[in-house]
Amino acid sequence: MVELTDVGFRVGQTDILSGVSAAFRPGRFNVxxxxxxxxxxxxxxxAAGLLTPSAGAVRYADRPVxxxxxxxxxxxxxxxxxxxxxxxxxxxxxVVLMGRYxxxxxxxxxxxxxxxxDALEVVDLTARRRQPYPTLSGxxxxxxxxxxxxxxxxxxxxxxxxxxxxxxxPTSNLDVHxxxxxxxxxxxxxxxxxxxxxxxxxxxxxxxxxxxFYVLEGGRLVETADSAERISAGLLERVxxxxxxxxxDSGGGGGYWRFSR
Amino acid sequence: xxxxLTYRQTYLLLTxxxxxxxxxxxxxxxxxxxxxxxxxxxxxxxxxxxxDPADLLGRNVFFDLRLPRVLLSGLTGAILGVSGTLMQGxxxxxxxxxxxxxxxxxxxxxxxxVFVLGNxxxxxxxxxxxFAVPACAFLxxxxxxxxxxxxxxGFGKVNVFTLLLAGIAVNAVCNAGTGFLSYVARDPQARNxxxxxxGTFTTAEWxxxxxxxxxxxxxxxxxxxxxxxxxxxxxxxxxxAALGTDPRRLIVRLIVLNTLMxxxxxxxxxxxxxxxxxxxxxxxxxxxxxxxxxxxxxxLFGAALMEIIDVAARLVIPPAELPIGILTAIIGAPVFLWMxxxxxxxxxxxxx
Numbered sequence: 001m002v003e004l005t006d007v008g009f010r011v012g013q014t015d016i017l018s019g020v021s022a023a024f025r026p027g028r029f030n031v032x033x034x035x036x037x038x039x040x041x042x043x044x045x046x047a048a049g050l051l052t053p054s055a056g057a058v059r060y061a062d063r064p065v066x067x068x069x070x071x072x073x074x075x076x077x078x079x080x081x082x083x084x085x086x087x088x089x090x091x092x093x094x095v096v097l098m099g100r101y102x103x104x105x106x107x108x109x110x111x112x113x114x115x116x117x118d119a120l121e122v123v124d125l126t127a128r129r130r131q132p133y134p135t136l137s138g139x140x141x142x143x144x145x146x147x148x149x150x151x152x153x154x155x156x157x158x159x160x161x162x163x164x165x166x167x168x169x170p171t172s173n174l175d176v177h178x179x180x181x182x183x184x185x186x187x188x189x190x191x192x193x194x195x196x197x198x199x200x201x202x203x204x205x206x207x208x209x210x211x212x213f214y215v216l217e218g219g220r221l222v223e224t225a226d227s228a229e230r231i232s233a234g235l236l237e238r239v240x241x242x243x244x245x246x247x248x249d250s251g252g253g254g255g256y257w258r259f260s261r
Numbered sequence: 262x263x264x265x266l267t268y269r270q271t272y273l274l275l276t277x278x279x280x281x282x283x284x285x286x287x288x289x290x291x292x293x294x295x296x297x298x299x300x301x302x303x304x305x306x307x308x309x310x311x312x313d314p315a316d317l318l319g320r321n322v323f324f325d326l327r328l329p330r331v332l333l334s335g336l337t338g339a340i341l342g343v344s345g346t347l348m349q350g351x352x353x354x355x356x357x358x359x360x361x362x363x364x365x366x367x368x369x370x371x372x373x374x375v376f377v378l379g380n381x382x383x384x385x386x387x388x389x390x391x392f393a394v395p396a397c398a399f400l401x402x403x404x405x406x407x408x409x410x411x412x413x414x415g416f417g418k419v420n421v422f423t424l425l426l427a428g429i430a431v432n433a434v435c436n437a438g439t440g441f442l443s444y445v446a447r448d449p450q451a452r453n454x455x456x457x458x459x460g461t462f463t464t465a466e467w468x469x470x471x472x473x474x475x476x477x478x479x480x481x482x483x484x485x486x487x488x489x490x491x492x493x494x495x496x497x498x499x500x501x502a503a504l505g506t507d508p509r510r511l512i513v514r515l516i517v518l519n520t521l522m523x524x525x526x527x528x529x530x531x532x533x534x535x536x537x538x539x540x541x542x543x544x545x546x547x548x549x550x551x552x553x554x555x556x557x558x559x560x561l562f563g564a565a566l567m568e569i570i571d572v573a574a575r576l577v578i579p580p581a582e583l584p585i586g587i588l589t590a591i592i593g594a595p596v597f598l599w600m601x602x603x604x605x606x607x608x609x610x611x612x613x
Contacts (some may be wrong), residue, residue: 050502074505084496085418087354087604088550098496102505106553152504228297 001025001061002047002164007042008055009042009219016042016251017219020056024212026162030197031206035215035240040199041082042169043216047197048079048166060164070095074102078149082172084141092125092144100150103159111158122185138173146170146182154229155192165189167198171205183209204256205237207221213237233257264547268554275561277336282568284329290575292322299323302489329465333529334585335460335564336473338536340526342563343484344538346555347519350491351512352419355545358537358602363405363431365532366467368524370435370442371401373454377446395472395525402524405431406516411590418497457531458592460586462571467528473522480522481560487511495550533586535593536563542600557571572609 002024009017017039024030024047032040040215045051047058049065058065067075078099086095096119100112103191108116120126123143128136133144153163167186171179179202187209188198206213215223215231217239225231237242242259249256266274288294294302302323304310324582345358359365375394409431412423426478436458443454457464490511493501502506540563544555567585570592574583 045499048503050499070502070507071505074503077503079499079503081497081499084500086495088495089545090492090495090550094492094549094551095496100506103494178426 001162002197003059004043004047005059006056007043007046007058009039009046009051010054014161015219017046017053018055020216020219020221022047022221022224023216024164024195024197026193026195026197027081028211029187029190030212030214031210032197032199032214032216033203033206033239037228038216039219040216044079044166044197044199046169048077048164049073050079052126061162063124071102072129073242074152075159076161077155077166078152079166080145080149080170083138086133086141089134091130092119092133092136093120093129095133095144096129096147096151096234099154102152110189115154115156116147119147119154122150123147124179133241139178142170142173143182146185150185153194155189155194161193163189163192163194165194165196167196169199169201169203171200179205183221186244203240203259207231207257266548267494268548269556270549271558271563275558275565277313279561279568282565282572283331283335286334286568286572287323287327289572290568291580292319292327294319294323294327296446300468322443328570329461329467331471331568332470333465333473334462334567336470336477336525337530337533338540338558338563338565338567338570339481340477340522340563341533341536341567342472342540342559343481343556344519344523345563346541346552346559347484347491347515349541350494350552351515351519352413352421352424353495353497354401354419354421354424355522355542356421356538356597356604357424358535359402359519359530360534360537361428361432361597362409363428363435363526364402364520364523365379365534366432366435366439366521367405368398368402368527369458369532370405370438371397371399371524372528373442374401376454377442377450391468392471395528398524398528401435402527404521405435406520410516413484451456456584458586459584460531460589461584463582464529473529476522476525480518481556484513484556487515488551488556491552525611532587533567533589535589535597538600539596542564544554565607 004020007017007020008015020043023225031041034040042051046053049058052066058061061067062100093116096116097112099109100115104112123146125140125143125147136144137261139141149165149236153165155163165186170182174182183205186198189196213225213231214221215235222239223235233244233246236242242261245258246255247258262427268320284296284299287299288296300487302316305312305316305320306324341359348357348362349355365487372394373398379393389568409424409427412427413420429541439458443451446454448603489505490501493504493506494508494511498508540559541555544558544562548554570585570588578582
């Protein structure tokens with residue numbers, strides 16, 4: 001469990017975040033929602049222990065994150081950022097192997113190699129493992145980075161226990177097939193006692209995949225909800241400055257949101 | 262090219278290249294020695310063979326002039342190769358090296374200040390004795406590197422255009438400073454500064470070589486353990502931190518230790534540009550950008566390449582010799598331009 005208590009972040013005189021409290025529970029797909037500039041990425045980085053908040057505390061299983069050993073934390077917590085730049089011609093395989101860095105000393109073990117293989121298989125990139133990363137398309141790079149973070153918190157009998165995965169707009173570069181694929185992969189991790197925390201911009205995908213919702217506006221948490229039904233049209237209209245209408249899927253019978261300006 | 266070789270086989274190949282280059286470099290020059298003669302001198306020097314009085318002149322030339330020079334050029338090549346690799350890791354871009362980023366020029370300015378002003382104005386330095394020159398070179402190199410790094414990096418990212426422009430500005434200031442010092446210096450000093458500004462191994466002597474060697478080995482021992490952390494840093498500071506490394510600490514240590522070895526070496530041989538660019542570039546093309554491989558490989562390849570260039574410098578206009586920096590610039594600058602073109606063609610370089 002990742003617990004944020006009264007977290008604030010301030011740059012100069014500007015409050016990027018203030019008074020944010022949240023408990024990201026294991027086995028759940030936690031979604032952070034909010035318009036551009038609401039402080040979502042900052043919140044994610046603070047929760048991941050990459051950024052020290054100006055106020056408040058972040059705890060992993062009741063221990064303050066700053067007291068945890070960096071490498072030990074990296075073995076159970078992975079972060080997928082939006083757009084990872086890499087100008088050096090590393091191969092796909094070498095990039096994914098980086099996910100295993102916190103787990104081995106100088107030389108990767110056979111198990112590390114096997115996990116890299118398995119992670120590449122999850123994202124369908126086994127055939128491209130020797131290709132240089134800079135020659136890949138944006139979507140393929142995103143998949144390589146996903147494989148890297150999956151390898152980092154890979155669960156098997158040698159490495160059981162709870163894991164935490166942070167995803168910052170994981171679907172932004174992907175076609176619709178892989179958007180669904182990556183969210184399915186993330187949901188699949190929940191069964192293995194993993195906590196997933198994701199920033200999503202596609203609200204319909206968010207409500208379909210998410211279990212808990214945190215809506216940020218101007219650096220403040222304006223809504224916390226345990227189910228998609230609790231999120232009102234009025235809230236969405238105010239926060240995202242759109243007209244929101246509930247529509248019915250004639251094929252499946254489920255509902256979805258339609259937005260207009 | 263070397264893709265079929267394992268890292269270990271590549272190291273062996275580079276070591277063999279270095280061995281050949283060292284023997285060649287030890288044998289060629291105003292005094293030429295055959296490999297068999299060199300071997301005899303070494304055995305005499307180590308006391309395995311009795312010292313033949315007939316060999317006295319040759320042996321002295323070899324031990325007092327040639328051998329320190331061979332070691333200094335090899336160390337310089339290794340330092341510049343490793344430094345180029347480390348700085349490319351620091352700036353997360355393959356078109357950086359200590360010459361371009363101002364480290365060497367800053368170090369030269371620091372060293373030149375002691376040469377020229379040392380005896381009169383800078384009495385405070387006298388307790389440092391022989392270490393005053395490398396110490397001031399270190400301070401100059403550190404200031405230059407810090408300025409370029411601070412100007413070109415922010416929010417965990419490095420802007421390559423800003424980096425190159427900042428490098429140009431810092432280099433210009435440092436070169437102007439060194440130029441001013443050589444202008445106000447009395448004649449023998451001035452000539453020395455001019456020559457040493459272009460890079461030279463003619464001043465090699467045992468004390469200097471020992472200092473450079475010790476500093477290099479300390480920095481190399483540290484660098485060899487940073488391969489994974491530098492690889493992780495390629496993805497960005499946040500990603501490196503998420504992988505359990507401490508990028509800020511790595512960056513601080515990298516700047517200090519890299520500047521230390523470059524500055525101590527530059528205090529001895531002056532500015533030798535582009536080696537730090539060419540060596541890692543060739544290794545990246547030929548084998549891999551994995552820093553676990555690049556750091557040892559660029560030490561070996563840098564040393565070998567510098568020995569070969571030093572041989573060429575002695576052979577081009579005998580009996581005089583060419584300053585090393587002229588040759589490295591002739592070879593390195595076109596490689597640099599070609600790399601810029603390639604980076605321009607491949608992607609938006611401003612995003613680094």
